[in-house]
Amino acid sequence: xxxxxxxxxxxxxAPRIFSPPLRVAIVGAGPAGIHAAGALAExxxxxxxxxxxxLPTPYGLVRYGLAPGHAESEKFVDSLHTVLVAxxxxxxxxxxxxxxxxxxxxxxxxxxxxxxxxxxRDALLEIPGVELPGSFGAxxxxxxxxxxxxxxxxxxxxxESVAVIGGGNVALDVTRMLLAEAQSLQATDVSDEVRExxxxxxxREVHIFVRRGPADARFSPNELRALxxxxxxxxxxxAADVAPDRHIERMTKQLVHARLAVETLRGFADTAPADRxxxxxxxxxxxxxxxxxxxxxxxxxxxxxxxxxxxxGHVTASGVCTDYPVQAVYRAIGFLGTPLAGVPFxxxxxxxxxxxxxxxDESGLPIAGLFVTGWMKRGAAGLIGAARPDARxxxxxxxxxxxxxxxxxxxxxxxxxxxxxxxxxxVDWEGWLRIDAAEKDLGVEHGRPRVKIGDREELxxxxxxxxxxxx
Ligand SMILES: Cc1cc2nc3c(=O)[nH]c(=O)nc-3n(C[C@H](O)[C@H](O)[C@H](O)COP(=O)(O)OP(=O)(O)OC[C@H]3O[C@@H](n4cnc5c(N)ncnc54)[C@H](O)[C@@H]3O)c2cc1C
Numbered sequence: 001x002x003x004x005x006x007x008x009x010x011x012x013x014a015p016r017i018f019s020p021p022l023r024v025a026i027v028g029a030g031p032a033g034i035h036a037a038g039a040l041a042e043x044x045x046x047x048x049x050x051x052x053x054x055l056p057t058p059y060g061l062v063r064y065g066l067a068p069g070h071a072e073s074e075k076f077v078d079s080l081h082t083v084l085v086a087x088x089x090x091x092x093x094x095x096x097x098x099x100x101x102x103x104x105x106x107x108x109x110x111x112x113x114x115x116x117x118x119x120x121r122d123a124l125l126e127i128p129g130v131e132l133p134g135s136f137g138a139x140x141x142x143x144x145x146x147x148x149x150x151x152x153x154x155x156x157x158x159x160e161s162v163a164v165i166g167g168g169n170v171a172l173d174v175t176r177m178l179l180a181e182a183q184s185l186q187a188t189d190v191s192d193e194v195r196e197x198x199x200x201x202x203x204r205e206v207h208i209f210v211r212r213g214p215a216d217a218r219f220s221p222n223e224l225r226a227l228x229x230x231x232x233x234x235x236x237x238x239a240a241d242v243a244p245d246r247h248i249e250r251m252t253k254q255l256v257h258a259r260l261a262v263e264t265l266r267g268f269a270d271t272a273p274a275d276r277x278x279x280x281x282x283x284x285x286x287x288x289x290x291x292x293x294x295x296x297x298x299x300x301x302x303x304x305x306x307x308x309x310x311x312x313g314h315v316t317a318s319g320v321c322t323d324y325p326v327q328a329v330y331r332a333i334g335f336l337g338t339p340l341a342g343v344p345f346x347x348x349x350x351x352x353x354x355x356x357x358x359x360x361d362e363s364g365l366p367i368a369g370l371f372v373t374g375w376m377k378r379g380a381a382g383l384i385g386a387a388r389p390d391a392r393x394x395x396x397x398x399x400x401x402x403x404x405x406x407x408x409x410x411x412x413x414x415x416x417x418x419x420x421x422x423x424x425x426x427v428d429w430e431g432w433l434r435i436d437a438a439e440k441d442l443g444v445e446h447g448r449p450r451v452k453i454g455d456r457e458e459l460x461x462x463x464x465x466x467x468x469x470x471x
Pocket of ligand 1: 053063375382413
């Protein structure tokens with residue numbers, strides 16, 4: 001097949017009907033798991049899908065990652081809802097694979113198992129002092145301000161000067177929330193506890209440190225512009241950090257997003273000091289890497305080393321260090337997957353080892369019936385939209401493998417037994433719809449579209465209507 005540009009492309013896979021229908025378990029009900037269900041509905045119509053999710057609610061980071069008030073979050077939820085209901089699925093939220101059921105339980109009960117558990121852990125930053133009180137991983141803070149059921153109820157926001165380490169959108173989300181005005185959250189779905197926490201924040205100054213230069217940071221231009229629009233906040237960039245060099249010029253010619261990001265940053269750098277009148281500031285520092293968190297029993301400063309660009313997009317340590325007095329450090333340098341017993345894991349990259357979505361063993365050979373998709377497959381990079389083509393690739397690989405290996409093994413009796421034993425309290429699709437309605441009702445009471453319920457027990461109580469959880 002030839003596309004419009006005259007290149008050869010693979011033909012779209014034709015839908016396959018299996019008799020009896022395939023039985024597939026999907027682990028994780030985030031965008032990746034849901035798009036895997038969508039791809040199954042399209043490519044193998046009639047497949048029976050059981051989706052297991054450790055939280056009492058579906059949608060993964062769309063619910064618990066996106067910044068509150070994100071213009072498109074309800075749209076993302078609606079489109080995932082549409083994908084899901086177009087498939088033949090059962091939802092089992094509040095069931096954790098690896099704890100309530102094992103991957104082996106699933107493998108013996110389904111024709112195929114697709115792991116879509118995302119990347120929930122903060123990547124490690126191995127510098128001295130990282131364990132000091134006041135040094136936080138972005139994942140925990142993001143969980144707190146999104147009312148994640150496993151997050152702490154209160155967050156310490158008494159630091160006046162804060163360092164944020166990282167050159168991606170999560171660093172910008174964290175910064176925006178640290179400097180948010182409580183009234184700007186009035187129309188969002190965050191709980192009153194989060195709004196009150198933000199209202200009490202004493203943060204006046206945030207220093208963002210990025211190891212490489214402005215053309216290599218992963219900030220999206222829109223997010224950078226949004227930073228510049230924060231009420232009562234000035235954004236400060238040193239003109240020397242965004243001055244033209246061979247690499248920046250090359251990147252901005254080749255990549256639109258690099259050009260837009262650098263233009264926005266140069267706009268910040270050009271602001272005359274006299275025009276910076278806001279009470280609070282964000283300082284964006286490029287070519288700086290953290291080397292040590294300093295403090296006696298708590299964070300008191302961050303030691304940062306200047307890096308030198310080589311003109312080709314790489315940087316080298318210069319040995320020249322500066323200490324920034326800060327009382328908190330937030331690490332937003334990426335996320336890693338969590339290993340699951342029975343699934344080969346690449347610890348260096350924090351993902352499941354795979355080939356085009358087929359999980360492989362230590363010798364690189366595919367393990368029959370085991371697949372992976374989403375951030376657990378690609379690593380923690382890429383927006384929600386990337387989940388769809390990625391899940392499709394995994395499902396195509398799965399269907400090809402079923403053709404060559406055969407070996408249907410679906411015997412759901414073990415799963416049905418565990419589910420019927422009554423020791424678990426799964427929240428099914430109807431249960432999620434009850435939670436959804438309860439949150440929207442709370443929203444009506446508070447004059448907002450929705451107010452999130454953060455308490456796990458309460459979510460499970462509504463989702464299961466279980467007498468055990470009623471009081
Ligand atoms: C802070 C932050 C902000 C973001 N903002 C945006 C944005 O504005 N726009 C955008 O397009 N993208 C954004 N993203 C990226 C987007 O969230 C990801 O691309 C997407 O969520 C990845 O999908 P996923 O399904 O692989 O992982 P997840 O969304 O993490 O879903 C994985 C699911 O698996 C479940 N799970 C994990 N372990 C188990 C287990 N053992 N058993 C059962 N279930 C399990 C988890 O609870 C979770 O629900 C953001 C990401 C972060 C971290």
